[in-house]
Amino acid sequence: MNSIRIGIGYDVHPLIEGRKLYIGGVEIPHETGLLGHSDADVLLHAIADAILGALGEGDIGKHFPDTDERYKDISSVALLQEVADLAQRKGYSLGNLDCVLLAQRPKIAPYILQMRETIAAVLHVDAAVVNIKATTTEKLGFVGREEGMAAEAVVLLYQSML
Numbered sequence: 001m002n003s004i005r006i007g008i009g010y011d012v013h014p015l016i017e018g019r020k021l022y023i024g025g026v027e028i029p030h031e032t033g034l035l036g037h038s039d040a041d042v043l044l045h046a047i048a049d050a051i052l053g054a055l056g057e058g059d060i061g062k063h064f065p066d067t068d069e070r071y072k073d074i075s076s077v078a079l080l081q082e083v084a085d086l087a088q089r090k091g092y093s094l095g096n097l098d099c100v101l102l103a104q105r106p107k108i109a110p111y112i113l114q115m116r117e118t119i120a121a122v123l124h125v126d127a128a129v130v131n132i133k134a135t136t137t138e139k140l141g142f143v144g145r146e147e148g149m150a151a152e153a154v155v156l157l158y159q160s161m162l
């Protein structure tokens with residue numbers, strides 16, 4: 001029987017002035033951006049962690065240490081690409097992916113289709129199997145105070161070949 005595996009991912013990054021805002025591989029005009037060693041794309045980090053979890057391969061901190069200068073300011077699209085390549089080498093394909101971004105502002109709805117297409121291209125799937133949701137936290141907590149953003153992702157992988 002072909003094996004199926006699920007994985008979850010969760011990530012948080014602070015928001016500061018003077019950084020560009022990248023979410024889901026898309027640059028979004030905003031007065032603050034996410035802080036991290038990489039471009040701090042919190043949504044792609046949660047997705048990459050979910051895939052690594054499904055593969056039993058730890059997390060992105062293990063694969064791309066924030067002490068390594070190679071990953072300084074790197075695009076998280078490149079990190080997700082490396083994770084996708086690992087999944088492919090292990091014979092796994094994406095069944096479907098669901099994720100949610102927690103952000104008080106900006107509204108990301110106008111960018112969701114571009115994010116889905118970007119992620120789908122990296123993962124070699126149809127955008128129909130990539131679902132992206134967003135929620136404010138009704139001005140509650142660190143997200144509501146716009147101190148940071150969080151993201152969660154769940155993926156299902158299936159073994160496509162051996």
Ligand SMILES: Nc1ccn([C@@H]2O[C@H](COP(=O)(O)O)[C@@H](O)[C@H]2O)c(=O)n1
Nearest residue numbers: 103104105106107108109133134135136
């Ligand atoms: N940063 C965000 C947060 C939410 N949305 C969309 O707005 C709608 C309402 O969200 P609530 O959390 O206030 O219930 C919902 O459709 C979200 O997708 C958004 O685009 N960007």
Ligand SMILES: C[C@@]1(CO)OP(=O)(O)OP(=O)(O)OC[C@H]1O
Nearest residue numbers: 036037038040061064065066071
């Ligand atoms: C991606 C990495 C590597 O550049 O750095 P950050 O952008 O700080 O992101 P984090 O979510 O802390 O995950 C792992 C890191 O090693």
